[in-house]
Amino acid sequence: MTRIDAKFSALKDDGKKAFVAYIMAGDPSVETSLELMKGLPGAGVDVIELGLPFTDPMADGPTIQEAGQRALAGGMTLDKTLDMVREFRKDDAETPIVLMGYYNPIYSRGVSRFLNEAKEAGIDGLIIVDLPPEEDDELCIPAQKAGLNFIRLATPTTDDKRLPKVLENTSGFVYYVSITGITGAAAAEAQEVAPEVKRIKSQTDLPVIVGFGIRTPESAESIAGIADGCVVGSAIVGELASGRKVEDVLAFVKTLSDGAHRA
Amino acid sequence: MNELVNSFMTGPDEKGRFGDFGGRFVSETLMPLILELEEQYEHAKTDQSFWDEMDFLWKHYVGRPSPLYFAERLTERLGGAKVYMKRDELNHTGAHKINNVLGQIILARRMGKSRIIAETGAGQHGVATATVCAKFGLKCVVYMGAHDVERQQPNVFRMKLLGAEVxxxxxxxxxxxxxxxxxxxxxxxxxxxxxxxxxxxxxxHPYPAMVRDFQSIIGKEVREQMHEAEGRLPDTIIAAIGGGSNAMGLFYPFLDDKEVAIIGVEAGGKGVNAKMEHCASLTGGRPGVLHGNRTYLLQDDDGQILEGFSISAGLDYPGIGPEHSWLHDVGRAQYVSITDKEALEAFQLCCETEGIIPALEPSHALAHVTKIAPDLPEDHIICMNMCGRGDKDIFTVAKALGRDIS
Structure with a gap:
């Protein structure tokens, strides 16, 4: 059982929805993003998605693209990202951390070496955008064997025929991408997403978390209400980018998590 | 392993791999789309009516077959091997790009798609796509780097004239x-x-295989035309490589002719050195995953993708088609690099000796011809792919030669 499994089981016992927050490692600096990361659990965040910066984030909108570029310009690397997780783990042994990014930095490191380092640093799961089930032998299967969750994205284009394949080697939770599009795009309405979540839940016992396009406490509440939780990324990253202080960004995160937890 | 390879023409496998290269590294949203595309392409490939439509348009709209031309004065000047040029620069729109665009747009029409998107570097693929979309009345959106928009204004205007949104x-x-x-x-x-x-x-997958299949018309014609001209196959075939479509089109029909030497020419920019001022993915890169496939890439130690550098906007890409990576690793093709300076010299030589203004991309291939031809015997036949005409490049060349023509 990973920290992710434990967290969702505890939330279920409490009858609570999960609030998942995404931040970019190293944006705009290691110090600032670490400070933000450390404050997330206190702001009601149940699961942290930590973005691994990549030069070519083809599934991301401008907000996350620019965050990655700021991080890389500041000298962020895979090693420094893992160091951030180690530093976080010194004070927090419970909050699950999911590393989210693209395959090439991991492939470049070497899969088995990366998995050892990630596990040792305290990462619990991976979301790798450009690794569909067709490429499961690359990282998904080795990650599960190493004791990390491999969290898959399901999308509006994942039809019933394909869904079992997407769910087959997924663990931790299922991340339902509520729209066809990139991160930070317009939000879907809860009533449109509800039947899709239901469709996925009919084929899996894993929690289904919905993301893409959620920016306000109200939509966090309504989307979390029809799923097992929700993810907010671009809205948080955007707040930080607009020059707001970490404590103000955390206050904003708190309003989002309160929204999700009201559901 | 090599003993098991009876043919170099069987790839990709069912996972879209050429050896370890290729694959389907895309987000889940796109996965159903590329599976549908694969299914539709597999169906079209065996449908005679699809190829009948292609053949008709290749002939009457593109102007195929393109000539195979014996470059007599260049051959004399180099004083060695006989140099032939496959004149794909004479195609409608001035490059090989339209061979592939026609195939994909006919497929898109069969699939009921009404909106076409494309990426372009120098603008040649964008112009070809805008052209075929205009012909069929399809909406066309072309993505072009802001930097390339600046340096390729004539092509940007062409695309707009053709009704595309750039x-x-x-x-x-x-x-x-x-x-x-x-x-x-x-x-x-x-x-x-x-x-x-x-x-x-x-x-x-299936793009690398599909685009190769459409471009293979180049190599198929060369086989026939060389047979007519010389009664045999060429000894060496040479083409320039950015992503590698004109090269794959020339090479593919010759992969199993072991006696034909195959040479791909990458853009060496200012020289293949530690400063990475080049686009030679095979000579100066290592395997990685980008844009849906595993292939040789220019990248740093942390797996971050580097920008390429070349005088030729059409070769300015940090990757290369996965089939080239595989041909490189199994040793069936040889890959070399040519610097900006060498390409410029070949560009001028071609203008002066043959009355052909080549694009900067094939000028790289030609530069390698000028390096090897003098040392080869007179009965050695080289065929290089003149994959594009140089009208689009005259401003770049003038600037590089220190002339002001603005």
Whole structure:
């Protein structure tokens, strides 16, 4: 059982929805993003998605693209990202951390070496955008064997025929991408997403978390209400980018998590 | 392992792999789309009516077959091997790009797609796509790096005349790879009505194989034409490589003719050195995953993708088609690099000796011909792919030669 499994089981016992927050490692600096990361659990965040910066984030909108570029310009690397997780783990042994990014930095490191380092640093799961089930032998299967969750994205284009394949080697939770599009795009309405979540839940016992396009406490509440939780990324990253202080960004995160937890 | 390889022409396998290269490294949103595309392409490939339509348009709209031309004065000047040029620069729109675009657009029409998107670097693929979309009355959106929009204004205007919308890409550093990222972002957003017309033998399966198949008309014609001209196959075939579609088109029909030497020429920019001022993915890169496929890439130690550098905007891409990576690793083709300076010299030589203004891309291939031809015997036959004409490049060349023609 990973920290992710434990967290969702505890939330279920409490009858609570999960609030998942995404931040970019190293944006705009290691110090600032670490400070933000450390404050997330206190702001009601149940699961942290930590973005691994990549030069070519083809599934991301401008907000996350620019965050990655700021991080890389500041000298962020895979090693420094893992160091951030180690530093976080010194004070927090419970909050699950999911590393989210693209395959090439991991492939470049070497899969088995990366998995050892990630596990040792305290990462619990991976979301790798450009690794569909067709490429499961690359990282998904080795990650599960190493004791990390491999969290898959399901999308509006994942039809019933394909869904079992997407769910087959997924663990931790299922991340339902509520729209066809990139991160930070317009939000879907809860009533449109509800039947899709239901469709996925009919084929899996894993929690289904919905993301893409959620920016306000109200939509966090309504989307979390029809799923097992929700993810907010671009809205948080955007707040930080607009020059707001970490404590103000955390206050904003708190309003989002309160929204999700009201559901 | 090599003993098991009876043919070099069987790839890719069912996972879209050429050896370890290729594959389908895309987000889940796109996965059903590329599976549908694969199914539709497999169906079209065996449908005679599809190829009848292609053949008709290749002949009457593109002007195929393109001539195979014996470059007599260049041959004399080099004083060695006999040099032939495959004149794909005489195609409608002035380059090989339209061979592939026609195939993909006919496929898109069969699939009921009404909106075509494309990425472009120098603008040749964008112009070819805008052209065929105009012919069929399809909506066309071309993504082009903001930097390339600046340096390729004539092609930008051409695309607009042809009714296409040109979107300058400012994400990343505003180059061809960023244009491809933004095209993928568009596709992921407009999944229902949009067809992504990729301009080279890269991207997720089935693109590398499909684009190769459409471009293979080049090599097929060379086989026939060389037989007519010389009664035999060429000894060496040479082509320039950015993503590698004109090269794959020339090479593929010759892969199993072991006696034919195959040479791909990458853009060496200012020289293949530690400063990475080049686009030679095979000579100066290592395997990685980008834009849906595993292939040789220019990248740093942390797996971050580097920008290429070349005087030729059409070769300015940090990757290369996966089939080339495989041909490189199994040793069936040889890959070399040519610097900007060498390409410019070949460009001028071709103008002066043959009355042909070549594009800067094939000037790289020609530069390698000028290096090897003098040392080869007179009965050695080289065929290089003159894959594009140089009208688009005269401003770049003038600038490089220190002349002001603005």
């Amino acid at each position: 979107v300058p890409v400012t994400s990343g550093r505003g180059t061809l790879k960023d244009a491809m990222n933004d095209a993928l972002r568009d596709w992921v957003t407009n999944v229902r009505d949009t067809f992504y017309c990729i301009g080279t033998v890269a991207g997720p």
